[in-house]
Amino acid sequence: MISVDKGFKATTVILRRAIATSLLVITVGVLAPSFSGFTPVYAADQDLGVYPPWSHGENNPVESRGLEFTVPEVDNLPDFHGNPINPRLSIFVGGNYFFAMAPLVQAFEKKHPDLKGKVYYETIPPGLLAEQIKHGGIITVGNMTWSVRADVYAAGLRRIDSTIKDGYATGPAIPYVTNTLAIMVPKGNPAQIATLNDLGKPGVRLVMPNPAFEGIGRQIKNSLAKAGGEELVRAVYETKVKNGETLLTHIHHRQSPLYLMQGKADAGITWQSEAIFQEQAGNPIGYVTIPDDQNAAGIYAVAMVKGAPHRAAGKKWIKFLQSPEAQEIFGHFGFKPYQGAVPQ
Secondary structure (H helix, E strand, C coil): CCCHHHHHHHHHHHHHHHHHHHHHHHHHHHHCCCCCCCCHHHHHHHHHCCCCCCCCCCCCCCCCCCCCCCECCCECCCCEECCCCCCCEEEEECHHHHHHHHHHHHHHHHHCHHHCCCEEEECCCHHHHHHHHHCCCEEEECCEEEECCCCEEEEEHHHHHHHHHCCCEEEEEEEEEEEEEEEEEECCCCCCCCCHHHHHCCCCCEEEECCCCCCHHHHHHHHHHHHHHHHHHHHHHHHHHHHCCEEEECCHHHHHHHHHHCCCCCEEEEEHHHHHHHHHCCCCEEEEECCCCCCCEEEEEEEEECCCCCHHHHHHHHHHHCCHHHHHHHHHCCCEECCCCCCC
C-alpha cells in the first residue's frame, strides 16, 4: 500500500513535470524567435528525466542551424540529421549505432573538409530505410514530407544482400563490424533478470524489437531458441504480445531504453553496443550478458544505392568505415572488426 505522503509526493512530481512541459511549449512559442541558439530540448530533457539528451547537440552535422525548435513528444526528429536540401553525401544507416554516427561523421569530415556541413543521415530501422529507398527517398513524419536520395545504405549483411538482389543497391556488400546481443534492463535490474529463460516467465514485462521491420528480430529469435527452444520464442513473441506483457517497438534503439526508464518494461533484448552506450551516457540503464552459446552475432555491411547522386562521396564513406579511425570509434561501443574476407 502506498502511503498518503508518498502518493502526494508522486503526484506533485507528475504535476511539476506537466507544468514544466506546458511552460516549455509556451516559452518556445514566445522566446525561440528572439534568442539565437536557444534549444528547448535540453531543458525538457532534464525536467522530464525520461527523455535523455542522447545527442547532446552534436548529431546535427550542419554548420548553420538557424531557428532551433524542438519539443519532446510534440516536435522531435532524433533520427534525422543534417539538412536534406542539397546535401553532398546522404547516408541511410540502420539505427543500431545511431550513437556512433556523430563521432564517425566528425572524423570523416576531418579527412574530407570539402564535405563538412554537407552530410545528411538517417538512423531509423533498416527495414524502414529499405522501404524509403524503394519510394525514391520520400518519407513522411507527422505533417512533414521530404525527399532525400540515399548515396549509401548500411544495415545487416543479410538486409544489404537482399536490397542488392532486389535492384535497389549495387554490389558488392562490404562488411565492416560485428555485434552481439545483450539483455537491456533498468539500472539495478529490479526484476532480477539473469538469463534469457527469465524473459518467458509470467509477469516479466518486455520491450522487444518488432521482427517485421527490425533486422535484430531474426537474431533475437535465434538466440531465444538456443536458450529455451521454440517454446520460449512463442512465449516472448506470441503469448506475451497477446496478453500485453511484451511491447513491440517501432524503433527499438529509441523506444527500448525509454520504456525501461519509464517503468513500462523490466527487460528487453538489444545489441550490446546500445546498452554500453546508455551506460556511458549516464542513463539509468544496465545489461545482462548472454552466453556465447546462446548469443547471436550481427554482421554490419554497406553498399552503394542504385542511382546514388553522389557516388564519389559515397565511396569515400564506405572506405572510411573500414579505416582504423572508424574502427576505433566502433570499438569504443563494443563493436568488433569484421574478420572475414571483404569483397572488392
